Amino acid sequence: MTEAPYVLRTEDLQKSFRTGEVTVHALRGISMEVQRGEFLGIIGPSGSGKSTLLGLIGGLDTPTAGRVLIDGADITRLSERALTRIRNEKIGFVFQSFNLIPTLTALENVALPVQFSHRREFTPRQRARDILEALGLGDRLHHRPSQLSGGQQQRVAIARALANNPPLLLADEPTGNLDTAASAVVLDALRDVQRLTGTTIVVVTHDMGVASQVDRLITLVDGEIASQANDRIAAQRAAVSWLKDKRATGELKALTPEQIEQAQAVRQSDALLAEARAILERLPGDPAARAWLAQLGGGAPATDDQGGLS
Numbered sequence: 482m483t484e485a486p487y488v489l490r491t492e493d494l495q496k497s498f499r500t501g502e503v504t505v506h507a508l509r510g511i512s513m514e515v516q517r518g519e520f521l522g523i524i525g526p527s528g529s530g531k532s533t534l535l536g537l538i539g540g541l542d543t544p545t546a547g548r549v550l551i552d553g554a555d556i557t558r559l560s561e562r563a564l565t566r567i568r569n570e571k572i573g574f575v576f577q578s579f580n581l582i583p584t585l586t587a588l589e590n591v592a593l594p595v596q597f598s599h600r601r602e603f604t605p606r607q608r609a610r611d612i613l614e615a616l617g618l619g620d621r622l623h624h625r626p627s628q629l630s631g632g633q634q635q636r637v638a639i640a641r642a643l644a645n646n647p648p649l650l651l652a653d654e655p656t657g658n659l660d661t662a663a664s665a666v667v668l669d670a671l672r673d674v675q676r677l678t679g680t681t682i683v684v685v686t687h688d689m690g691v692a693s694q695v696d697r698l699i700t701l702v703d704g705e706i707a708s709q710a711n712d713r714i715a716a717q718r719a720a721v722s723w724l725k726d727k728r729a730t731g732e733l734k735a736l737t738p739e740q741i742e743q744a745q746a747v748r749q750s751d752a753l754l755a756e757a758r759a760i761l762e763r764l765p766g767d768p769a770a771r772a773w774l775a776q777l778g779g780g781a782p783a784t785d786d787q788g789g790l791s
C-alpha cells in the first residue's frame with residue numbers, strides 16, 4: 482500500500498455550538514493538508530477555534546460539517562469503537578495541563594496506552610523505558626507526576642503520546658503552563674521527536690518560541706484560516722494580533738489605537754519595528770512579549786519576572 486503524502490487533511494471543516502438561543506460558529510470551513518513529517522503551528526486570538534480544530538482532528542469531537550482524513554481514512558464516519566482505536570494508535574495528544582494519572586509512575590503512565598493497543602511489537606514497560614530515556618527522563622522512571630517538575634511532566638506526557646508510535650502528534654498549548662526555561666526544554670523535545678522519528682506534529686501555541694520553530698504557521702481568526710506562512714511577516718502579523726488580543730481583554734490598557742496602528746504597519750516598514758519593540762518592551766514580565774521581542778530581532782529586554790506594565 483502506498484502512503485498518502487499527507488498524514489492529515491481537513492475538508493471544509495465546520496463546527497457550531499448551540500447553547501440555548503445562541504449559536505457559536507467556532508469553525509467556519511477549514512481546509513488544510515499536513516504533510517508527513519511536517520511541524521505545523523497554529524496560532525490565533527483566544528476563541529478563534531484552535532482547540533476546537535485540534536479536538537476535531539483528534540476525533541475527540543465530531544464536526545457539524547466537513548471531513549477529517551487521517552492517513553487517508555475518514556474519521557468523521559467511524560463508530561466510537563473504531564475511533565477509539567484510531568485515537569490510541571494513530572494520534573498522540575499533549576495538553577497544556579499534562580493530564581497524567583497522578584497515582585501512576587512516569588513509566589506506568591507511558592506504558593498504559595501500549596497495554597491498551599492491539600499492537601504486539603512493543604513490550605509496554607520496555608517501550609515506555611526507551612522513550613522516557615530518549616526524552617532525558619531515564620532517571621525519573623519511578624517518580625509520580627507530583628514528584629516531577631512541570632517541564633518533566635510535560636516530557637512524560639509527550640512520551641505517553643508517542644508510546645504507540647503514532648504518525649500524528651497533536652499538542653494544545655504544550656508550554657502554556659511552563660516557564661521560559663522549561664518551555665525551551667519541551668520545545669527541544671518536540672523538535673527532536675520530529676527530526677528523529679519523522680512524526681508529524683501539529684501544535685497550537687501562544688508561545689512565540691514555539692511558533693518561530695515550526696515549518697509552517699497557520700493563523701486562525703474567527704474560525705477561519707487568516708493566513709498561512711512561514712516567514713517573518715507572518716510572525717510580525719501574529720505579534721500584532723497578539724497585542725490586540727491583550728488590549729481587548731484589558732490586560733494591556735496602556736496601548737493606544739495609534740500604537741496598534743503603528744505595530745500593524747510593521748508589515749509595511751522595517752523602520753517601524755522599533756515602535757513594535759517599544760510596545761512589547763513595556764511588558765517586561767510577560768514571557769510571550771519577551772519571545773515576540775526576540776522574534777522581532779531586537780533581543781529580549783532585561784526582565785524582572787514579576788513585572789507588569791511599567
Ligand SMILES: Nc1ncnc2c1ncn2[C@@H]1O[C@H](COP(=O)(O)OP(=O)(O)OP(=O)(O)O)[C@@H](O)[C@H]1O
Nearest residue numbers: 498499500505507526527528529530531532533534
Ligand atoms: N463546548 C462548547 N460549547 C459552546 N461553545 C464552545 C464550546 N467549545 C468552544 N466553544 C466556543 O467556540 C469558540 C472557539 O473556542 P476554542 O476553545 O476552540 O478557542 P481557542 O482558539 O482554543 O481559544 P484559547 O486560545 O482561549 O484556548 C469560542 O467562542 C468558544 O466559546
Ligand SMILES: [Mg+2]
Nearest residue numbers: 531532533653
Ligand atoms: Mg484553546
